[in-house]
Amino acid sequence: QVQLVESGGGLVQPGGSLNVSCTTVGDYVTSYTMAWFRQAPGKEREFVAAISWSGSSTYYADSVKGRFTISRVNAKNTVYLQMNSLKPEDTAVYYCAAQGSGRYYLGDEYDYWGQGTQVTVSS
Helix, strand or coil: CEEEEEECCEEECCCCCEEEEEEEEECCCCCCEEEEEEECCCCCCEEEEEECCCCCCEEECCCCCCCEEEEEEHHHCEEEEEECCCCHHHCEEEEEEEECCCCCCCHHHCCEEECCEEEEECC
16 A cells, blocks of 8 residues: 655745655555646646656656756655746645556556645745
């Protein structure tokens, strides 16, 4: 059984930065692709970023490319999402997810999910 626990969300002003993390509890999915998705009120869940099991490949949604960076430290069982130049439209609940195989941008093809952490960008 795998559990994903997110932390680090909060309130930040536009243009600010925030780092959210996701720690795996239980059997570590060392060979899994890890990703971040987000869901804003009244909107569908959307892909944000993904990273391969080795960390050698990363993928980003166009809306966050150049502003967000996904990384992982397998020795710490943790995946990070560094968010810079935040905009009000980045406000959402951010979810960590783990995938054994499948298309990295499709949430339905992920096996495990965290409970989510709220990120609010507002002045």
